[in-house]
Amino acid sequence: MSDTTNIKALLDSDTTLARRPSLGEEAAEKLREMILLEKFPPGTALPETELSKALGISRTPLREAMRLLEIDGLVEHSDTRRARVAAPSLEELAQNLMVLGALEGLAGEQVCLNATQAQLDLIANLNKRMIEEAPSADPLSAFRLDMEFHRAIVLAAANPSLLETHRQYNARLWRARFISSKRRAHQETKRVMHQSIVDALLARDQNAASNALRRHLDNAVRNIDVAMKEQSQGPIDNNFTGRAVK
Amino acid sequence: MSDTTNIKALLDSDTTLARRPSLGEEAAEKLREMILLEKFPPGTALPETELSKALGISRTPLREAMRLLEIDGLVEHSDTRRARVAAPSLEELAQNLMVLGALEGLAGEQVCLNATQAQLDLIANLNKRMIEEAPSADPLSAFRLDMEFHRAIVLAAANPSLLETHRQYNARLWRARFISSKRRAHQETKRVMHQSIVDALLARDQNAASNALRRHLDNAVRNIDVAMKEQSQGPIDNNFTGRAVK
DNA sequence: ATACAGTTTTTTGTATACAGTATTCAAGTA
DNA sequence: TACTTGAATACTGTATACAAAAAACTGTAT
Numbered sequence: 001m002s003d004t005t006n007i008k009a010l011l012d013s014d015t016t017l018a019r020r021p022s023l024g025e026e027a028a029e030k031l032r033e034m035i036l037l038e039k040f041p042p043g044t045a046l047p048e049t050e051l052s053k054a055l056g057i058s059r060t061p062l063r064e065a066m067r068l069l070e071i072d073g074l075v076e077h078s079d080t081r082r083a084r085v086a087a088p089s090l091e092e093l094a095q096n097l098m099v100l101g102a103l104e105g106l107a108g109e110q111v112c113l114n115a116t117q118a119q120l121d122l123i124a125n126l127n128k129r130m131i132e133e134a135p136s137a138d139p140l141s142a143f144r145l146d147m148e149f150h151r152a153i154v155l156a157a158a159n160p161s162l163l164e165t166h167r168q169y170n171a172r173l174w175r176a177r178f179i180s181s182k183r184r185a186h187q188e189t190k191r192v193m194h195q196s197i198v199d200a201l202l203a204r205d206q207n208a209a210s211n212a213l214r215r216h217l218d219n220a221v222r223n224i225d226v227a228m229k230e231q232s233q234g235p236i237d238n239n240f241t242g243r244a245v246k
Numbered sequence: 247m248s249d250t251t252n253i254k255a256l257l258d259s260d261t262t263l264a265r266r267p268s269l270g271e272e273a274a275e276k277l278r279e280m281i282l283l284e285k286f287p288p289g290t291a292l293p294e295t296e297l298s299k300a301l302g303i304s305r306t307p308l309r310e311a312m313r314l315l316e317i318d319g320l321v322e323h324s325d326t327r328r329a330r331v332a333a334p335s336l337e338e339l340a341q342n343l344m345v346l347g348a349l350e351g352l353a354g355e356q357v358c359l360n361a362t363q364a365q366l367d368l369i370a371n372l373n374k375r376m377i378e379e380a381p382s383a384d385p386l387s388a389f390r391l392d393m394e395f396h397r398a399i400v401l402a403a404a405n406p407s408l409l410e411t412h413r414q415y416n417a418r419l420w421r422a423r424f425i426s427s428k429r430r431a432h433q434e435t436k437r438v439m440h441q442s443i444v445d446a447l448l449a450r451d452q453n454a455a456s457n458a459l460r461r462h463l464d465n466a467v468r469n470i471d472v473a474m475k476e477q478s479q480g481p482i483d484n485n486f487t488g489r490a491v492k
Numbered sequence: 493a494t495a496c497a498g499t500t501t502t503t504t505g506t507a508t509a510c511a512g513t514a515t516t517c518a519a520g521t522a
Numbered sequence: 523t524a525c526t527t528g529a530a531t532a533c534t535g536t537a538t539a540c541a542a543a544a545a546a547c548t549g550t551a552t
Binding site: 022023024057058059060061064080081082 | 534538545
């Protein structure tokens, strides 16, 4: 074996050579952020020419970005193929949450069966961090940590397809859940439920884990209902039908 | 109200005006068929220029088709972005079946809760037809009927996102399950399991329905394992790495 | 004012050209 | 033979042009 073979092996293995993202992927990332943070509120029209100019790219990669966002349920197309920011009804959100519950329930079962102790510890640690940082953290960071907790569970299930589908449902539910997460009243119930999830996982009790995760999301349906009604009566009137704000 | 208003209202409502599909959607449909029926065996390279010429379209809509097929898990891209027919390992198939099981389990629960009696009858009827036609039908029609049965259950769950995600997982599992379905030995177990699914749904017993559906798919993992090993030892040597057959 | 028809403007679908990468192949070297 | 190198080839990413479809707008008649 020559010593250059070693070099090649090293280059292949160690660096996670993330091939540079395409313009479409980059655009999707920027747009995703803007949609989630409501720079583009639900219902906003997303004309290709205007957006591509704004992002300094041509329509070809922009269209790729739109398709990526459509996969995540953040963009939808009218019957005449005009793209807009998705504006799911409460019913649709509830339906998506139900699927998310089934996915996380499965993940919980698999974690009980297959996860290493290190992975369990990591999940438990995230929960601990959430409790500690809860009083001081701003709503966005707190919510991101919450999402990371759920993602860690699915990650430990060691099922790439499940992880990807979970990511998609998370994306399309992100906004509604973020709004809901800001309600003080929900914080304490959330804490209790997270604890029961962690307890079930550490005990490797499949049924308890699955049930705790699904109940947690059943609860989310109710919270979102309340939170959204509350917000729509609030002082700031969101633009639900207009065009992209420049 | 003028009488022309009536005409407009009628045109809007009654025809399910399926907007004409784009070239990309049409191409995806053709390619999907060819992949599922193994005209393009797993691993086959799918270069854009060659395929677009073969289909008589330009690369732009062809690329859209590839993305559609990637969503369904029928096409995957190498690390250097070259497309090929997906060639899932047995492990990946098992992982996908697990997710499918969770999705159908959820569907079963929802059917018990929400489906109309008419929808339940439709499902029971499909099962009846399967039993009746089983002896005479060719493997492909029999399998299509089987898939229709499962789809009818998810349809009756009245959750569009669930239906779409279920469709995607079905697509990526289609080939393996079709191969498995041809084994005589599996026919009888399948019949029994289908019956227990129908019984649970008719009784609107959520837990029984969910469990029957999930067990059915757990069983599929084992069957696919056996069937694939059997086939790979068979007389016809499939092309697993070559280029598109012309 | 409302509804309608015809026209203009906007927007999307598709083809094509070209640049940048990846792959293949052939010749040369140890 | 096995390995490297460099040129030739094939393939993908992106920009752009043009056609077809949809939406917005205009003036007119009711």
